[in-house]
Amino acid sequence: MVSQPYVYKRHELAEPDWRRFPGWAEVSAEDWESVQWQRAHCVKNARQLRQVTGPGLAEAFFDDLERDQRERATMSMLLPPQMLNTMVPSGSPDQPGFTEAFYADPVRRYMIPAFSDRRADWPSHPYAQRDSLHEAEMWAVEGLTHRYPTKVLAELLPTCPQYCGHCTRMDLVGNPTPGTDKHKFALAREDRLDAMLAYLRRTPGVRDVVVSGGDVANLPWPRLESFVAALLEIDSIRDIRLASKALMGLPQHWLSDQVRAGMARLASTARSRGVSIAIHTHVNSAQSVTPLVARAARAMLEAGVRDVRNQGVLLRGVNDSAGALLDLCFALLDEAAIMPYYFYMCDMIPGSEHWRLTLAEGQSLQHDIMGYLPGFATPRMVCDVPYVGKRWLHQVARYDAERGISYWTKNYHTAIEQDDELALSREYPYYDPIYMLPESGQAWWRSLAARPLAGAAEVVTIAGSGGKARQDAV
Numbered sequence: 001m002v003s004q005p006y007v008y009k010r011h012e013l014a015e016p017d018w019r020r021f022p023g024w025a026e027v028s029a030e031d032w033e034s035v036q037w038q039r040a041h042c043v044k045n046a047r048q049l050r051q052v053t054g055p056g057l058a059e060a061f062f063d064d065l066e067r068d069q070r071e072r073a074t075m076s077m078l079l080p081p082q083m084l085n086t087m088v089p090s091g092s093p094d095q096p097g098f099t100e101a102f103y104a105d106p107v108r109r110y111m112i113p114a115f116s117d118r119r120a121d122w123p124s125h126p127y128a129q130r131d132s133l134h135e136a137e138m139w140a141v142e143g144l145t146h147r148y149p150t151k152v153l154a155e156l157l158p159t160c161p162q163y164c165g166h167c168t169r170m171d172l173v174g175n176p177t178p179g180t181d182k183h184k185f186a187l188a189r190e191d192r193l194d195a196m197l198a199y200l201r202r203t204p205g206v207r208d209v210v211v212s213g214g215d216v217a218n219l220p221w222p223r224l225e226s227f228v229a230a231l232l233e234i235d236s237i238r239d240i241r242l243a244s245k246a247l248m249g250l251p252q253h254w255l256s257d258q259v260r261a262g263m264a265r266l267a268s269t270a271r272s273r274g275v276s277i278a279i280h281t282h283v284n285s286a287q288s289v290t291p292l293v294a295r296a297a298r299a300m301l302e303a304g305v306r307d308v309r310n311q312g313v314l315l316r317g318v319n320d321s322a323g324a325l326l327d328l329c330f331a332l333l334d335e336a337a338i339m340p341y342y343f344y345m346c347d348m349i350p351g352s353e354h355w356r357l358t359l360a361e362g363q364s365l366q367h368d369i370m371g372y373l374p375g376f377a378t379p380r381m382v383c384d385v386p387y388v389g390k391r392w393l394h395q396v397a398r399y400d401a402e403r404g405i406s407y408w409t410k411n412y413h414t415a416i417e418q419d420d421e422l423a424l425s426r427e428y429p430y431y432d433p434i435y436m437l438p439e440s441g442q443a444w445w446r447s448l449a450a451r452p453l454a455g456a457a458e459v460v461t462i463a464g465s466g467g468k469a470r471q472d473a474v
C-alpha cells in the first residue's frame, strides 16, 4: 500500500523547559506566567541573548546577528522570554550542536535574523518598498487605512511586545535600526483615535474594523477597551477583529485578570448588539503553540469572543512545506481552538528576499494541504498585492514564471481611486524572488538592474502588459 503524503497524528502540547537556558535556570513557574516578569525580561540585543543562552551559543552567531542589525535589519530585536523559549524546544545550550540547531530553528529564522541568512546576490527585490502595501497612502485619517469598500484597518499604535524580522509594517512599527528609520505619527494618540472614530461614524459603508498596530497588546487595556466600546456604539460596525501576535508571543498578557475581565465586558456588549469580536493572531510554526498559548486562546473564547483565528506568513525555512503547515494547522485547531485562516505571501519589504516564496511555490503549498483539514479550517494562501489587496493565489490573472512577474486584477476601487476609471481594468504586478527564477529570468533582471533609472513602468512594459498595468504600482 502506498503511504499518504501527510500522516495525521495528534501531538500533545508541552511548554519547553525554560530552565535549560542558563539565564533562566532559577526562574519559577509563577514568574514565567507573570506578564510583568515577561515584559521586564524581554531580550533586546545580542548581549541580553548571550546572558540567556550562556556560552553554548557560539560567538560567531552573535557576530552574525550584530552584523545583520547594523547592515540589514529593518526591525530591532525584541523577544519576550516566552517566544525565545520556543526556539530549539528540545535542545539545550549545554548539548553539542546547539548553535547549528539554533541557526536552523524556524522561529529563530524569522525572529532573530542573522546576516548570513539573507541573500548576498539579491538581499532585496529591486521593487521592494517600505510600506509595500501603500497603507499610508490610503489613510482616510492618520492610521486608518481604507482600502476595501466595507472594511478598514485601524493602526492604533506603532509598537508590539515582539518584533518580527519580516514585519510588513516595518515603515512604521518598532524602533529605528541603523538602516531603517521609522515613520512617526503626526497626531497625538488621543487625537488620532478620536479622528478614526469620527470617520467611522460618518462612513456607514464600513462594517468591519481590524483593530491593529503594531499589536493591540501594547495598548494599555483601559484605552483599548474604551476604543472598542466606542466602535460598538456605531450601528454600522458589525465585525471587530483585534490583531495580536502576542496571543502567541506573550500569552501571559491575554491570560491576565484585567484583560480577561475586560474582554468579557466587551464580548457581552457585542453579543447584545449582534456584533462579532474576534482575535486574529500570527503563528508561523507549530512549535510556537504551547500550553500557555492554548490557555490564552481558550480564555478569550470563554470570555465570549466569537473566534480566535490565525494569519500566518509563508516563509522559507520556517513553514515552506505542506507538512510544516499541516502540523501547524492541526496544533492550532486541535490543541488550542485557534482557527487556521490565512497564510500570506511575505510582502515585498527590503531585506525579505531570503524569506519570500515564488507564487508557484505558494500555489503548490495550497494544493498540497487541501483535503486534510476540515474545509472551514483549511487556510487560504493569499497574496497582498500592492494597490489591490488580498487575492487567493490561484486567482492570478497572468503569470510570467520566467521573469517571476504575476499580474492581478480587482473588483473594487480603493479610497484613492474614486475618480480613476481604469482602476478595475488594469493589471497590477507582484514579483517572485529573483534568485528562484530560471537563469534566463535572472539574467533579464540583472540587465534591468544594470540600466540607470529602470522604473516600474519599464518593467511592466517590458514584461508585456501592453501598458495596462498601473505604472506607479511598484
Ligand code: SF4
Residues within 6 Å of the ligand: 159, 160, 162, 163, 164, 166, 167, 168, 169, 173, 213, 214, 215, 245, 246, 282
Ligand atoms: S507582531 Fe505584527 S506588527 Fe508587530 S512586528 Fe510582528 S508582524 Fe509586525
